[in-house]
Amino acid sequence: MDDFSVPVSIPLDSDGFLRRECPTCEGEFKWFSHDEGDPDAEVAEQYFCPLCGVPAGCDSWWTPAQLAYMQGVAAPEIDRVIRESIGDAFRGIRGVTFRQNADFGLGTPTPDPLVEPDDMIIVEPPCHPNEPVKVPEAATARLYCLVCGAPFAA
Ligand SMILES: [Zn+2]
Ligand SMILES: [Zn+2]
Numbered sequence: 001m002d003d004f005s006v007p008v009s010i011p012l013d014s015d016g017f018l019r020r021e022c023p024t025c026e027g028e029f030k031w032f033s034h035d036e037g038d039p040d041a042e043v044a045e046q047y048f049c050p051l052c053g054v055p056a057g058c059d060s061w062w063t064p065a066q067l068a069y070m071q072g073v074a075a076p077e078i079d080r081v082i083r084e085s086i087g088d089a090f091r092g093i094r095g096v097t098f099r100q101n102a103d104f105g106l107g108t109p110t111p112d113p114l115v116e117p118d119d120m121i122i123v124e125p126p127c128h129p130n131e132p133v134k135v136p137e138a139a140t141a142r143l144y145c146l147v148c149g150a151p152f153a154a
Pocket of ligand 1: 050052054
């Protein structure tokens with residue numbers, strides 16, 4: 001089977017922010033989701049948590065709800081690809097009939113779409129105003145820049 005990827009879109013809030021959960025402090029915040037090719041987007045191999053300042057790799061910030069959703073969306077698609085490749089393997093072999101079996105595989109139903117509420121407030125780190133974040137209002141006294149980790153207060 002060839003490698004394949006399943007595109008899963010995670011919703012942004014109406015300001016274009018994506019909800020994130022810090023793997024260190026488990027606090028939730030949001031970062032701005034730049035369009036692909038946006039010159040304002042900082043290219044980074046890690047980001048600093050705005051709440052606790054501890055860095056983690058770019059892929060470490062999914063919330064449990066987002067992970068569950070992605071697995072839920074990807075599973076039926078993986079299922080379909082496996083089924084098709086089994087069908088291909090049997091095609092053309094005399095005397096073997098491959099029947100599609102709807103119960104084959106994981107059979108996971110596609111989950112309901114995620115909804116992203118417009119909560120939290122926007123703050124811009126003075127050192128990197130092109131990378132605003134949204135944080136819970138109670139957390140604004142001491143924040144850290146997403147890109148360089150410099151502390152600031154909103
Ligand atoms: Zn944190
Ligand atoms: Zn910065």
